[in-house]
Amino acid sequence: MQVAILAGGLATRLGALAQEHPKSMVQILGKPFLEYQLDFLKKGGMRDIVLCTGHLGEQIENYFGNGSRFGVSIQYSKEDRRLGTAGALKNAEDLLDDVFFTLYGDSYLFVDFRATMSFFESRNKPALMSVYKNHDKYKRSNTAVAGEFVTKYSKHEKTADIVYIEYGANIFRKQTLKMIPEGHYSLEELFPRLIERQEVLAYEVEKRFYEVGSLRLLREFEEFAKEVLSPFPR
Secondary structure (H helix, E strand, O other), X not given: OEEEEEEOOOXXXXXXXXXXXXXXXXXXXXXXXXXXXXXXXXXXXXXXXXEEEOOOHHHHHHHHOOOHHHOOEEEEEEOOOOOHHHHHXXXXXXXXXOEEEEEEOOEEOOOOHHHHHHHHHOOOOOEEEEEEXXXXXXXXXXXXXXXXXXXXXXXXXXXXXXXXXXXXXXXXXXXXXXXXXXXXXXXXXXXXXXXXXXXXXXXXEOOOOEEOOOHHHHHHHHHHHHHHHOOOOO
16 A cells, blocks of 8 residues: 655744744654654555655655665655645656555544555545544534535535544545646645545544644644653654
């Protein structure tokens, strides 16, 4: 199984912490955040990694190299301009398998990758979104689900059925990349097009997520890492 990590975004909400480093390289207890992600992926059997990098991405490549020191294999897809989350996948097309996971470079998730892939492969659909029943608890909910399908995805609309949040571990068939135009394009634009065609499976997870997209959330993950992940395993 392969995973593409979207690590090319700007970390504007982290202020001075990310002015000289990409978000994935922000230090948590002496280790870059991405190292925690890779350790979790390795334990989950995910060793084939494509890193989609952009802003200050050379720092990521210099630190992680081909991934062998961390027990994984890393390939890099580099942006020469901002492409957005879906545009980054289009840019990485030549490196991607026919079916692949995606993760965001600022999220720490609790996903059973094999179970999620098994569910996906048992249905003949082009995309899957992992979802968490959030009820606006950790972040604003943005997703509605009915049965096995995502029925709505919006970071702006708020209706009674939007009680889930996109958890951050998604699966795509490579054929979906044909829907992405050249240039800047986001998953926030791609998902609604697939949802209209009832082509996005919903896979519910039970455990909350962590992320480092803001100073508050970074400190929250730091506390979790201190209690659960320290001393850092290698």
